[in-house]
Each structure stands twice: as structure tokens, then as C-alpha cells.
Amino acid sequence: MTEKERIRTYISGLDDKMSGGIPQGHVVLLSGNPGTYKSSLSYSILYNNAIENGIKGLYISFQQSRESLIDQFRSMNMDPEDVKEKITIVDVSYLRETLDPDPDDWIEMFKRYVENIRATTDYELLVLDSLTTLEMISKVEDRRETLFHIFEWLRNFPGLTSFLLTERARTKESLREEEFLADGTIILSKERLDKVETRRYLAVDKMRSTAHETSYFTLLFDEDHFQVTRVLSD
Numbered sequence: 001m002t003e004k005e006r007i008r009t010y011i012s013g014l015d016d017k018m019s020g021g022i023p024q025g026h027v028v029l030l031s032g033n034p035g036t037y038k039s040s041l042s043y044s045i046l047y048n049n050a051i052e053n054g055i056k057g058l059y060i061s062f063q064q065s066r067e068s069l070i071d072q073f074r075s076m077n078m079d080p081e082d083v084k085e086k087i088t089i090v091d092v093s094y095l096r097e098t099l100d101p102d103p104d105d106w107i108e109m110f111k112r113y114v115e116n117i118r119a120t121t122d123y124e125l126l127v128l129d130s131l132t133t134l135e136m137i138s139k140v141e142d143r144r145e146t147l148f149h150i151f152e153w154l155r156n157f158p159g160l161t162s163f164l165l166t167e168r169a170r171t172k173e174s175l176r177e178e179e180f181l182a183d184g185t186i187i188l189s190k191e192r193l194d195k196v197e198t199r200r201y202l203a204v205d206k207m208r209s210t211a212h213e214t215s216y217f218t219l220l221f222d223e224d225h226f227q228v229t230r231v232l233s234d
């Protein structure tokens with residue numbers, strides 16, 4: 001088997017603990033409660049790949065407006081202006097305006113937009129922020145079937161690596177369909193230690209075709225980039 005190309009996450013300390021990165025073409029879930037850095041971390045992967053390798057990325061938000069995302073990323077010293085030739089950030093209002101006619105099925109709208117834009121631009125990275133919101137506004141009838149089709153549809157784009165953000169906290173009782181379907185799952189979490197201190201964590205729970213650690217790392221954002229370190233036991 002020839003070794004697939006890998007997409008580096010540029011999260012310091014992580015790539016060398018997962019065989020160099022995420023295999024190209026994977027559909028990866030990035031899941032965690034609100035405020036666990038799903039949006040910022042997925043964008044940081046796009047941003048760093050654009051800066052370091054000239055790789056193009058598409059960030060589609062059903063959740064937060066484009067302006068609000070840009071403000072946030074800029075405040076984290078990953079200014080979308082630096083990579084405007086490589087990274088496209090769009091939100092629902094934009095999708096509505098560009099598609100003619102405006103479909104009322106949001107999943108259809110998402111797919112049409114990605115198909116249209118992929119026909120003209122060679123995006124290699126895609127962030128969907130978030131699968132949970134898309135599903136909520138789409139009134140999905142058969143969840144299993146809908147998700148199955150989305151995952152298959154994403155895998156059919158040659159060379160496209162996707163990050164699907166999911167908002168739900170994971171519980172032992174409810175392993176969800178998307179976790180079976182995904183090629184990889186990265187879990188983000190945070191824990192309040194006391195009134196002052198919060199600690200953030202990242203774990204690579206699953207990554208097909210990859211030797212990786214599954215333990216939780218401490219996740220830090222330092223100046224302009226993310227880094228993971230081993231959890232120090234108290």
C-alpha cells in the first residue's frame with residue numbers, strides 16, 4: 001500500500017503523534033461543547049496549510065456569521081486577510097444569495113454550493129461549521145441515511161479532506177452514527193478546575209490508517225497557534 005499524503009494539523013506536538021497528520025481524503029469529526037475551540041482550531045488548520053503549503057480551504061458556517069468568525073480569527077492572530085487568496089469563508093446568508101434559485105433544503109444548498117465552487121477552485125480542505133446546525137435547520141427525517149449520504153458524497157471528491165464540527169458532548173451511552181461513518185474523530189473539551197482556572201483538552205479518538213495516541217492532551221492557544229502537551233497528573 002502506498003502511503004497517502006497527510007494533511008498536517010500544525011497543532012504543535014500533535015502531528016508527530018499521529019504519523020505526520022491526517023490522511024488526505026479523510027472525513028474527520030471535530031466534536032465538543034460550545035467554546036471548546038472547534039471553530040478556531042479547524043480554521044487554524046486551514047490557515048496554516050494555506051500559509052505553509054499554499055493549500056486552499058473552504059470554511060462554511062451555518063452557525064456564526066462570517067464577520068463574527070473573522071473578528072474572532074483576527075483576535076487570535078490568524079487574520080483571514082493574510083490568506084484571502086487561499087481561504088474562502090462563507091456563511092448561510094451568502095449561500096442564499098449566490099444560489100439561484102434559492103433552495104429551501106439546507107443540505108441541498110450546502111451540497112450545491114460545494115459542488116459549484118469545487119468545479120472552479122481546487123479546494124483541498126473543507127470545514128463544515130457545524131454538522132449539528134445544518135442538521136437542526138434541515139429537519140432531517142432519516143438521520144442515518146442522510147448522514148451516510150453526506151459522508152459518501154464528501155468522500156467522492158478526489159483529494160478533499162473534510163472537517164465536520166459537531167456540537168454535542170459525547171456520552172458513553174450514545175455513540176452516534178457519525179462516529180461510525182467518520183474516518184477520524186477528534187474530541188475537544190474543557191473543564192473548570194476552580195473559580196479561576198479552566199483547562200482545555202484534545203484527544204484523537206479515532207483516525208483510520210494512522211498509528212496514533214488516544215489519550216487526552218492538554219490544549220493551549222499560545223499567541224497565534226495551538227499546541228498540545230501531555231496531561232500532567234496531579
Ligand SMILES: Nc1ncnc2c1ncn2[C@@H]1O[C@H](COP(=O)(O)OP(=O)(O)O)[C@@H](O)[C@H]1O
Nearest residue numbers: 032033034035036037038039040041075076221
Ligand atoms: N483571542 C483569543 N485568544 C484565545 N482564546 C480566545 C480568543 N478569543 C476567544 N477565545 C476563546 O475561544 C472560545 C471560542 O472558541 P470557538 O473556536 O469559537 O469555540 P467553538 O467553536 O467550539 O464554540 C471563547 O469562548 C474563548 O474562550
Ligand SMILES: [Mg+2]
Nearest residue numbers: 038039063129
Ligand atoms: Mg464554533
